Structure formats: C-alpha cells, structure tokens
Amino acid sequence: MTTPEPFGPTPEIAVDAGSRRLRFVLARLRLVWRSFRSGGGTFLESQMGRLSLFIIIVYALMAVAHPILMASVWDPATYDPVTGYSFDQVEQPAPPSWKHPLGTDPLGRDVLSQLLYSTRSEFVLGITAALVTVTIATFVGAVAAYYGRVVDAFFMRLADLMIALPAISLLIVLSALFPLNLFYLALIIGVLSGFGGTAIILKSQALSIKVKPFIEAARVAGGGHFHIIFVHIIPHLLPLALLYMMFTVTSAIFAEAVLSFLGLLDLRMSWGIMIHTANTGGYLLGGTRYWWLIVPAGASITLLCSAFYLAGRALDEVVNPRLRQRND
Numbered sequence: 001m002t003t004p005e006p007f008g009p010t011p012e013i014a015v016d017a018g019s020r021r022l023r024f025v026l027a028r029l030r031l032v033w034r035s036f037r038s039g040g041g042t043f044l045e046s047q048m049g050r051l052s053l054f055i056i057i058v059y060a061l062m063a064v065a066h067p068i069l070m071a072s073v074w075d076p077a078t079y080d081p082v083t084g085y086s087f088d089q090v091e092q093p094a095p096p097s098w099k100h101p102l103g104t105d106p107l108g109r110d111v112l113s114q115l116l117y118s119t120r121s122e123f124v125l126g127i128t129a130a131l132v133t134v135t136i137a138t139f140v141g142a143v144a145a146y147y148g149r150v151v152d153a154f155f156m157r158l159a160d161l162m163i164a165l166p167a168i169s170l171l172i173v174l175s176a177l178f179p180l181n182l183f184y185l186a187l188i189i190g191v192l193s194g195f196g197g198t199a200i201i202l203k204s205q206a207l208s209i210k211v212k213p214f215i216e217a218a219r220v221a222g223g224g225h226f227h228i229i230f231v232h233i234i235p236h237l238l239p240l241a242l243l244y245m246m247f248t249v250t251s252a253i254f255a256e257a258v259l260s261f262l263g264l265l266d267l268r269m270s271w272g273i274m275i276h277t278a279n280t281g282g283y284l285l286g287g288t289r290y291w292w293l294i295v296p297a298g299a300s301i302t303l304l305c306s307a308f309y310l311a312g313r314a315l316d317e318v319v320n321p322r323l324r325q326r327n328d
Helices: 011-045 047-072 111-147 149-164 167-177 182-194 197-210 213-220 225-261 271-280 295-319 321-327
Strands: none
Touching: 011 047, 011 295, 047 111, 047 295, 111 149, 111 182, 111 197, 111 225, 111 271, 111 295, 149 197, 167 182, 167 225, 182 197, 182 225, 197 225, 213 225, 225 271, 225 295, 271 295
C-alpha cells in the first residue's frame, strides 16, 4: 500500500523557489549597481555635474556644521539664529568682525549663524517637495499611460489645470487661509508639481515603455496590472523622475524665498526671512554699505538653486544618450 503524497509543495521545491527568487533579486541589484556606476561616471565627466555636486556638498556641510557649532563653540545666548543678541556691539547692525564673521542683523543676531541654520531648512524643504513630486508624478504617469482612455484623460486634464494655476499666487492665497510651515509648503509644492507638468513628461515616457516587448511578455506570462505597473513600468521611469527631482528642489527653494520675503511663512529662520528682516529695517536699498545683510542670503539662494538646476542638466545627459552624443 502506497503512502499518499502530502498536500502542497515539498520542502525541496520550496527551497528551490526561494533560491531562484533570491538569485533574481541579486541579479536585479547588480544591474542597478552597474547602471548607477555608469551613470555616476557620466555625471562626473560633466563640468556642470562636478560644479553642482561641489556646491551642494559645501551647503550640506554648512547644514551639518551649525548644530555642532552651537553645541561646542557658540554660546546660544549670542549665536542663536532667532533669540541671540550680540551684547558687545554698541550699534546694530554691526559689520563683520572676528567674533561675527558676517556681522549682525538689525536685531543684533549673528548673520553666519542664521545662514548656517537656514541651510538645513532649505535642504529639508527641497528634498521633501522633490520626493512628493516624484512619488505622485511617477504613479500618475505610469497609470495614465497603462490604462489610457478615461484614466488618461482625467489625469491629463488635471495636469493642465495644475499648470494653468499660478503657483506663487496660489501659495499666497493659501497662506492667508492657514499658517504655512515648512512641511505644508513642501507638501503643496510637491502636489502641484506631481500632478502637473512632471506627470505629463513621465506619462509620455511611460507610453514608450508600454509598447516594449518585455511588457507584452510579462502580460502573456500572466502578470497582472499591478505587477506590470510597479515591477516593469515604474522602475524604468525612475531615472527620468530623478532628473525632475532636481528641478523641483530649485522651485521649492525659490518659492520659500519669495514667501518668506513677503512674511507669509511660519518659519523660525530662513534665507528669505533674513532678506525680509533687512528690508523691514530699511537696509535693502542701502547700497553696499550693509552688504552683509543681503549678499550672504541672496547669494546662497542663487547658488543652491543653480546647483540643483545644473545637477538636473547633468543628469539629463545621463538619462538622454542622444544629448550625450551631441555634446561629445
């Protein structure tokens, strides 16, 4: 009398399936790492890429330096970016000195401390807005391209509406309705960009991916809609999405500077607030006499926005081989 076979897969089959899955994951990781190394080399070959990376690293070090200086070197009573006051200065704002390398503002606060502290806020704002944008735009672009028809029409008309809306004017109106802090500002900018022009660009790229032979092979092999979208289409959109992350960071930093200058954001300190303070005290149009109140913050806004823009241009050469060949 034979013994009946147990139900379900045997342990040998389960182990074999697990090992195949592990080998597949490792192969995908090797391909990703190889693409990353190749793209990184192309990025660093570009003068724009090297310059943008240098500027971004410098400002990242500035953001890291502030809490270290406050904890070890600077006295919070003097160097706190909001509540600090330089008691040894008779007249405020004071020009640059050894104790205050970038001088003090009209309220007696150290400008260098404000500059370093604000750098961290700019990075948090830009990266958060960029991540929200990429998450929304990649999903919307992949879904609209895959399903087409009503879904495509709905998301594209929504994108047209987002593009038609004046972003700065909308943010000014929203700031009158409820207090805008750093998180809400990043979320709003991310939603506007994610459902706007970035979604249209990623959808056009997804349309070219949709007709590739491997998509049809995945469909024939029994892959469902969820599997095809998230395993095959979205990973191929990520390089282009990373490119538009850089442009979103630039837009977010610029929007924050404008709104802070107008006094419409609920922030502790930022580069826009530094310029707003100089303007409120009547020093904005004072020429070069009080340059330290305007130049550090203004130059930082310009340099960091330009760095992320140049990084996006350099990444464009990585994503677009035709552009790279043209430049060669």
